[in-house]
Amino acid sequence: MTQLADAYAEEILAFHKGGPIHLLGYSAGGWYAYAVAAALLERKASLGLLAILDTHATARVHRRLGMTLFSQMLRDRFLPNLHGILSPPVGQRRWLYVLDRLRTVNARAAQYLHIRVPGPQAIKRHLQGTDPPAQEPFIQLLAQGYRPPRLPLTVHLYAPKMHLPALRRLWQFYAIAGVHSTPLFENHHDFYRPELATQLGRLWKTQASRAKIPVYA
Numbered sequence: 001m002t003q004l005a006d007a008y009a010e011e012i013l014a015f016h017k018g019g020p021i022h023l024l025g026y027s028a029g030g031w032y033a034y035a036v037a038a039a040l041l042e043r044k045a046s047l048g049l050l051a052i053l054d055t056h057a058t059a060r061v062h063r064r065l066g067m068t069l070f071s072q073m074l075r076d077r078f079l080p081n082l083h084g085i086l087s088p089p090v091g092q093r094r095w096l097y098v099l100d101r102l103r104t105v106n107a108r109a110a111q112y113l114h115i116r117v118p119g120p121q122a123i124k125r126h127l128q129g130t131d132p133p134a135q136e137p138f139i140q141l142l143a144q145g146y147r148p149p150r151l152p153l154t155v156h157l158y159a160p161k162m163h164l165p166a167l168r169r170l171w172q173f174y175a176i177a178g179v180h181s182t183p184l185f186e187n188h189h190d191f192y193r194p195e196l197a198t199q200l201g202r203l204w205k206t207q208a209s210r211a212k213i214p215v216y217a
Helices: 002-015 029-042 063-086 094-113 120-128 137-145 161-174 188-192 194-210
Strands: 021-026 047-053 154-159 178-183
Touching: 002 029, 021 029, 029 047, 154 161, 161 178, 188 194
Parallel strands: 021 047, 047 154, 154 178
Antiparallel strands: none
16 A cells, blocks of 8 residues: 555656645545555655545554444444334334344444454355455455554545544544544435536635645645
8 A cells, every 4th residue: 555655646746847736535545545645745745635535444544543433333323223123114124124233333343443243144155165255456455454644634524414423533533733524415425426526626616715725745
């Protein structure tokens, strides 16, 4: 991951004509933008806007931070999940609802704590000696090998409102100079819907004209 970031930084600097360098990353790509920001700071480049679009803990985050995020997730979902167990959604069996909630907890444990309880399908594949479904290489690289450093910069965070509390806590840990968060869209996949691209660009243009973007050199 560090080698990739170094290579990207060198390519950017090779054609950059001066002034602050702005970076943007969506979803798992936010960690790539962050890694490139670190590489540019090491090269004493001027860094302007670092925009992170709904990027979650897909990298190997600090274990204490992962514990905090995982505990907060359990607290936030305890009462809604308890209500769902006592009164499952119409047309859904209670045991299926519980199974779905357990899968979610397992996925978050893997994300935040890097531990996962193998499910029936994983156990079956292991017994049969078959390989698990392949992960996207750029996701696998983050999950297995990238431990992001804390950096003296500001992150401009854009995400659906329901994601912002956890994402602010995540990015405030790494962006030492602070996080400016803006609620945007309703779900993760809205960011690449063509009909919403104009809204996204208009928002950035407005915010850039109203606020001075810190430049790190």
